[in-house]
Amino acid sequence: MSALSRRHLVTMAAGIAAAAAVPRAVFAQAPAAAPAAAPAAAGPFVLPPLTYPTNALEPHIDAKTMEIHHDRHHQAYVTNLNNLAKTNPQLGSSAIINVLGNLNALNDDIKFAVRNNLGGHANHTMFWEIMAPNGGKPEGEVLAAIDKDLGGLEKFQTDFNAAGGRQFGSGWVFVTVTKEGKLAIETRPNQDNPIMDGKRALMGNDVWEHAYYLNYQNRRADYLKAWWNTVNWSKIAERYAAAKAGTLEV
Numbered sequence: 341m342s343a344l345s346r347r348h349l350v351t352m353a354a355g356i357a358a359a360a361a362v363p364r365a366v367f368a369q370a371p372a373a374a375p376a377a378a379p380a381a382a383g384p385f386v387l388p389p390l391t392y393p394t395n396a397l398e399p400h401i402d403a404k405t406m407e408i409h410h411d412r413h414h415q416a417y418v419t420n421l422n423n424l425a426k427t428n429p430q431l432g433s434s435a436i437i438n439v440l441g442n443l444n445a446l447n448d449d450i451k452f453a454v455r456n457n458l459g460g461h462a463n464h465t466m467f468w469e470i471m472a473p474n475g476g477k478p479e480g481e482v483l484a485a486i487d488k489d490l491g492g493l494e495k496f497q498t499d500f501n502a503a504g505g506r507q508f509g510s511g512w513v514f515v516t517v518t519k520e521g522k523l524a525i526e527t528r529p530n531q532d533n534p535i536m537d538g539k540r541a542l543m544g545n546d547v548w549e550h551a552y553y554l555n556y557q558n559r560r561a562d563y564l565k566a567w568w569n570t571v572n573w574s575k576i577a578e579r580y581a582a583a584k585a586g587t588l589e590v
């Protein structure tokens with residue numbers, strides 16, 4: 341069972357605005373108008389706090405975008421999951437990787453909502469974690485894997501940005517990692533996550549418009565390029581080691 345799914349008794353942080361949107365609403369692109377605020381639903385799912393201030397990634401990602409993205413969009417996925425868990429308590433007591441890796445085991449009436457909202461929760465939890473101000477550069481085993489599997493850092497970044505740019509509509513561009521430490525660039529639509537295909541994401545960038553539209557408008561390519569300044573390479577090194585040890589979750 342993951343640490344995230346164990347947090348049954350953790351109270352939602354007071355004052356965090358939440359959007360009690362129906363699952364279908366998570367597909368909506370909401371670059372400027374945030375979802376309507378509503379009280380957070382108490383339950384087993386918890387919004388992980390940012391470990392840096394919302395303005396820490398400026399000028400590459402502005403504070404308002406971080407605030408709306410984390411406090412409203414990610415909170416909406418968490419709120420939706422807690423509402424789903426009221427009638428499906430097994431969701432809150434199961435490891436996220438087990439649920440996302442076995443979506444077909446879910447009843448049809450919740451499968452779509454779980455895919456979107458638990459996928460969104462997993463994706464964004466990873467996303468906040470792998471960013472930081474002054475995140476350094478890839479080193480050691482991660483750099484060696486980038487050189488071996490992705491053609492070196494410069495080619496990797498060019499190919500990753502191109503893949504993120506090609507993702508039509510909303511979605512993510514990931515680097516997946518195997519237990520042997522092999523890397524690959526892969527995209528997913530909506531809030532899908534490589535866990536759904538039995539894989540693990542080492543890192544990833546959110547190419548939903550809500551991730552960049554306030555500052556970059558339609559210039560996704562500029563956002564993808566600037567985003568590299570926010571990457572937390574020491575955290576990615578930790579995730580790489582965890583992937584090889586078989587302990588990487590979301």
Ligand SMILES: [Fe+2]
Nearest residue numbers: 413546548551
């Ligand atoms: Fe997002």
